[in-house]
Amino acid sequence: MAIFLQLLFTGLGIGAIYALVALGFVLLIRAASVVNFGQGQFSMVGAYLLVVCFNVLGLPYLLSMLIAVILMAGFGVLFAGATYWPLRHRGGLPVIISTIGASIFLENIVLVLYGPSPEVLPGLFDSPGIQVGPVFMDSQYLSILVSATLLVILQYVIFEKTLLGKKLQATSQDKEMASLLGIPVAMMILITFAYSAALGGLAGMLVAPVLFVSVGMGGLIALKAFAANIIGGYGSIPGAILGGLALGVAETMGASYISVPYKDAFAFFMLLMFLMVRPQGLFGEKISEKA
Amino acid sequence: MLITRRTTILGTALAAATPLRFARGAEETIKIGGIVPVTGPAAEAGRFMQNGAAMALEAINAKGGVLGKKMEWVTEDDATTNPGAVLGFSRLVSRGDCVAYTGSIRSTQVQAIAPDVLKAAKPVMFGGTNTGLTAAGNPWLFRCRPNDSYSGRVIADFGAKTLAKKKWAIVHSTDAFGSGGMQSLVENLEKMGIKPVLVQGYTNQQTDFTPVVLAVKSAEPDVIGSYFTFENDLGIFARQLRQLGVQAPWVGSPSIINTTALNLAGRSLFGTYGIADYTPDSSPEAGTYAADYTKRYKAAPDNQSTWIYDGLMILARAMNDAKSTEPQAVRKAIIAIKGFKGTEGTYNFDEKGDGLRGYNVVKNEAGKIVFDKHIEFND
Numbered sequence: 001m002a003i004f005l006q007l008l009f010t011g012l013g014i015g016a017i018y019a020l021v022a023l024g025f026v027l028l029i030r031a032a033s034v035v036n037f038g039q040g041q042f043s044m045v046g047a048y049l050l051v052v053c054f055n056v057l058g059l060p061y062l063l064s065m066l067i068a069v070i071l072m073a074g075f076g077v078l079f080a081g082a083t084y085w086p087l088r089h090r091g092g093l094p095v096i097i098s099t100i101g102a103s104i105f106l107e108n109i110v111l112v113l114y115g116p117s118p119e120v121l122p123g124l125f126d127s128p129g130i131q132v133g134p135v136f137m138d139s140q141y142l143s144i145l146v147s148a149t150l151l152v153i154l155q156y157v158i159f160e161k162t163l164l165g166k167k168l169q170a171t172s173q174d175k176e177m178a179s180l181l182g183i184p185v186a187m188m189i190l191i192t193f194a195y196s197a198a199l200g201g202l203a204g205m206l207v208a209p210v211l212f213v214s215v216g217m218g219g220l221i222a223l224k225a226f227a228a229n230i231i232g233g234y235g236s237i238p239g240a241i242l243g244g245l246a247l248g249v250a251e252t253m254g255a256s257y258i259s260v261p262y263k264d265a266f267a268f269f270m271l272l273m274f275l276m277v278r279p280q281g282l283f284g285e286k287i288s289e290k291a
Numbered sequence: 292m293l294i295t296r297r298t299t300i301l302g303t304a305l306a307a308a309t310p311l312r313f314a315r316g317a318e319e320t321i322k323i324g325g326i327v328p329v330t331g332p333a334a335e336a337g338r339f340m341q342n343g344a345a346m347a348l349e350a351i352n353a354k355g356g357v358l359g360k361k362m363e364w365v366t367e368d369d370a371t372t373n374p375g376a377v378l379g380f381s382r383l384v385s386r387g388d389c390v391a392y393t394g395s396i397r398s399t400q401v402q403a404i405a406p407d408v409l410k411a412a413k414p415v416m417f418g419g420t421n422t423g424l425t426a427a428g429n430p431w432l433f434r435c436r437p438n439d440s441y442s443g444r445v446i447a448d449f450g451a452k453t454l455a456k457k458k459w460a461i462v463h464s465t466d467a468f469g470s471g472g473m474q475s476l477v478e479n480l481e482k483m484g485i486k487p488v489l490v491q492g493y494t495n496q497q498t499d500f501t502p503v504v505l506a507v508k509s510a511e512p513d514v515i516g517s518y519f520t521f522e523n524d525l526g527i528f529a530r531q532l533r534q535l536g537v538q539a540p541w542v543g544s545p546s547i548i549n550t551t552a553l554n555l556a557g558r559s560l561f562g563t564y565g566i567a568d569y570t571p572d573s574s575p576e577a578g579t580y581a582a583d584y585t586k587r588y589k590a591a592p593d594n595q596s597t598w599i600y601d602g603l604m605i606l607a608r609a610m611n612d613a614k615s616t617e618p619q620a621v622r623k624a625i626i627a628i629k630g631f632k633g634t635e636g637t638y639n640f641d642e643k644g645d646g647l648r649g650y651n652v653v654k655n656e657a658g659k660i661v662f663d664k665h666i667e668f669n670d
Binding site: 003006007010014107108111115116117120128207210211214215220221224252255256260261263 | 526
C-alpha cells in the first residue's frame with residue numbers, strides 16, 4: 001500500500017505536467033484549429049528563460065518566474081507571427097509542418113545560444129519535501145500539483161466568467177460567426193497563442209528542478225502530452241487535464257508493477273487502445289455533432 | 292548582369308570565401324574522420340570530446356605531425372542517435388580522403404556503425420565499452436578505454452571484497468552499454484558465489500525513476516551497482532534514491548563521476564564510489580593532461596575527452612611507425628603498440644583491438660573525486 005501511494009503521488013505529479021502542456025495544445029486546437037508541435041519547445045524555452053533570469057541575472061525566484069512567463073506570452077505572439085499567420089488561409093497541414101520546423105529551429109537556436117550543458121535549477125522551496133505517513137512528497141511535485149490546480153481554476157474563471165473568455169470561446173467555436181458579431185478574431189487567436197506559450201513555459205519552469213534544463217526536455221514531455229490530449233478527447237479541456245493525469249499515473253504504475261523498461265510503451269499502448277476502442281477519447285465530442 | 296544589392300552581396304561573399312578555399316587546399320593534411328555528438332542528449336559530452344581532439348591535434352602537429360604532414364580531424368554530427376551515427380559515418384567515408392576514423396564513446400552507436408566500418412576497411416578508434424564490440428571479430432575497431440568485462444570485474448571486486456557487501460541491487464540502462472555492463476557484473480558476482488537480489492533495467496531518457504527506486508528499496512540491498520548511460524537519468528535517479536531513503540553504498544560505472552553528472556546530481560552522489568578509466572591522479576600523463584585541459588577550457592576533464600585524445604595520439608604514432616597510411620599497415624602498427632602511456636592508462640593492444648585492461652576506483656568525497664586505487668588485470 002505504501003508503494004502504491006508513493007507511485008500515485010509521483011504519477012499525479014508527472015501527470016500534472018503532461019496535463020499543463022496538453023492544455024496548451026488544446027487551447028490552440030480550439031482557437032485556431034492548429035496542432036502546435038512546438039508546444040514542448042515552449043516548455044524548454046520557458047525553462048531557459050528562468051535560468052537566464054534566476055541563475056544568470058540573479059533575480060529572486062518568483063520574480064524570475066513572473067518575468068519568464070510574461071516573456072513567454074510575447075514569445076507566443078512572435079511564434080504565431082512566424083508559423084501561423086502567413087499560412088492561416090492554407091488549411092491545417094502547412095501550419096502543422098511549420099510548427100514542426102519551428103520546434104527544430106528552437107531546439108537548435110537554444111543549443112547555439114546556450115550550449116549543450118544541462119542546467120540545474122533549484123525548486124520553489126528549499127526543503128526537498130515532506131514525509132506524510134509512508135509517502136515522501138517531493139516539494140517540487142507538490143508545487144507542480146498546486147500550480148496545475150490553480151491554473152485550471154484560473155482558466156475556468158477566465159473562460160466562463162469574463163467577457164474576454166466568452167470572446168475566446170466564441171472564436172474557437174465559430175470564427176465566421178464571431179467575426180460577424182464584431183469580435184476581433186485575429187486578436188483572439190494571438191491572445192490564445194500568447195496564453196498557450198505562457199502555459200507551456202510555466203510547465204517547463206515547474207518541471208525544470210525535477211528533469212534539469214536541457215535542450216531536449218521539451219520533446220520528452222510534448223509527446224506524452226499529445227497522447228494525453230488524444231486520450232482525454234481531442235480538443236477537450238477537461239479531457240487534457242484528466243488524460244495527462246491518467247497517463248502519468250498509468251505509466252508510473254505500469255512501470256512499477258509490470259516492467260520498468262516498458263514504461264514508455266504503456267503510455268502509447270494506452271493511446272492505441274483509445275484510438276481503437278474510443279477514438280473520441282474520454283470527453284471528446286462525436287465528429288457528427290460538430291457539423 | 293544586373294547589379295543589385297543582392298548580387299553585390301553574393302559576389303562579395305564569394306570573393307571573400309575563395310582565397311580561403313585555395314589557402315586550405317594548398318596544404319595537404321592527413322585527414323581523420325570523426326563522428327561527434329554536436330546535437331542531441333550527449334551534445335555536452337561532444338564538446339568535451341572536441342576539446343580533447345583539439346589538444347591531441349595540437350600536440351601531434353607541434354611534434355611534426357604525421358609523415359611530415361599536419362593531422363586534421365574532420366567531423367560530422369551524430370546527433371547522439373544510432374541513425375545519426377550511421378549517416379555521419381557514411382558521409383565521412385564518402386568523402387574518400389580520410390585515412391582512419393574516430394567513433395563514439397557510446398557502445399550502441401559503435402555497434403550501429405560496425406557493419407559500415409567493416410566495409411570501409413580502415414582503422415576506427417572508439418570509446419564504447421561493450422565487450423562484444425571487439426569480440427565480434429571486426430578487425431578495424433580499436434578501443435581506447437577498458438571494456439566492460441573489466442568494469443564489471445572491478446565493480447564486483449571492489450564491492451564484494453573491499454567493501455565486503457553481499458546483497459547486490461543492479462540498476463542498468465537497457466541499451467548496448469548498460470546491458471553489456473550488467474551481464475559482466477552479474478557474471479563476475481556469480482563467480483564469487485553472489486546472486487544479486489535485484490537486476491533492474493530502465494530505458495534511457497526517463498522523466499521519473501520512482502518505480503526503479505522503489506524496486507531497489509524493497510529489495511533491501513546492502514550495495515548498489517549501476518550502469519547509467521546519460522547523466523540526466525543518473526541525476527534524477529540519484530536524487531530520488533536519496534529522497535526515498537535508500538542509503539546503501541553505491542558503486543557506479545564511469546558516468547557516476549563525470550563532470551556533468553556531478554554538477555546535476557550534486558549532494559545526492561556524495562559518498563558514492565565510481566570506477567573511472569580516467570582520473571587525474573592515476574598517472575603522470577593523466578595529471579599533465581588534466582592541468583593542461585583545465586588551463587585551456589576552465590573545466591575539469593573527464594573520460595569524454597581523454598579517450599579521443601589517446602585515440603588520435605595512437606593513430607599518429609601508428610602511422611609514423613608504419614611510415615604509411617595504408618590501412619593494413621596502420622592496423623598492424625596499432626596492434627604492435629606496447630607500453631604506450633596515454634591519459635587513460637598504459638596501452639597494450641591485442642589482436643581483438645582492446646588497448647586497456649584496468650580501471651581506477653574513486654570516491655566522491657563531498658563533490659571532490661578522490662583516487663582510491665588502480666586495479667589492473669593481465670588477462
